[in-house]
Amino acid sequence: MTNNLAPITTSDLRAKKHAGEPIAMITAYDFPSAKLVEEAGAEMILVGDSLGMVVLGYDSTLPVTMDDMLHHTKAVTRAAKRAFVVADLPFLSYHGTVEEGVKNAGRLLQEGLAKAVKMEGGTELVPLVKRCVQAGIPVMGHIGLTPQAVHQLGGYKVQGRDLEAARRLMDEAEALQEAGIFSLVLECVPEEVAALISAKLDIPVIGIGAGSSCDGQVLVFHDLVGYASQLQPKFVKRYADVGTSIRDAVRDYVSEVKERRFPAPEHVFHAKEEMVSKLYGGGGLRS
Secondary structure: OOOOOOOHHHHHHHHHHHHHOOOEEEEEOHHHHHHHHHOOOEEEEEOOOOOOOOOOOOOOOOOHHHHHHHHHHHHHHHOOOOOOOEOOOOOOOOOOOHHHHHHHHHHHOOOOOOOEEEEEEOHHHHHHHHHHOOOOOOOEEEEOOHHHHHHHHHHOOOOOHHHHHHHHHHHHHHHHHHHOOOOOEOOOOOHHHOOOOOOOOOOOOEEEOOOOOEEEEEEEHHHHHHOOOOOOOOOOOOOOOOHHHHHHHHHHHHHHOOOOOOHHHOOOOOOOHHHHHHHHHHHOOOO
């Protein structure tokens, strides 16, 4: 039996699938959120390029760079000692040559200390996936709604609604598994299609907006806890509203500062009276 304190591995994740034990995955983008996510018991942490929208304030994930991903991945891996950390390859970091893609994937492991990388796309990624796996880089696939291709897809829409599109998703999933991915994210896919893909693959399938039949689920941290998140897709369940609590706390602080109620006597340090007297009387302070 796996030690509960031992780091999660790809073998552990596959074993959970075959045992029918659902896998919990959550995004995290910094040290404190990763620490809380791990303490809560999530097996997987995704340093998603969604940080562009929820942390950096962009309108999409497209402006996120390798430097951004490395910076945030390093922060997360400093906190996560047990959870399996996967880092997204950002837009255009793996769409050129296979060599460039392998190099950037390797940086997320070598410099960012992630355990694996995630890349969006279907059969066109097979050569890159194979090379990464040969180089010892675990790869998580991502099909369905792929945010990096949002303009090509015509917006954030459910994918695989018709027979042709559903069959294409199934073909892509099988091709990626054959290429060597250890897990697959299905985003915004009809539950029936996701269930078929999950049953057909030997690897764990993690859903987001793909129904309850997947082997695990992933949500964005800020959406889940209501932390200054403006998005509320149908597939998101909000478990808390920390944003309101934070805003109220800061508003109280601002009010107390302006009314000179903070700092109160219990928050103040005092010097000895003799030293203060010398400062004022001995020219230590100038007016």
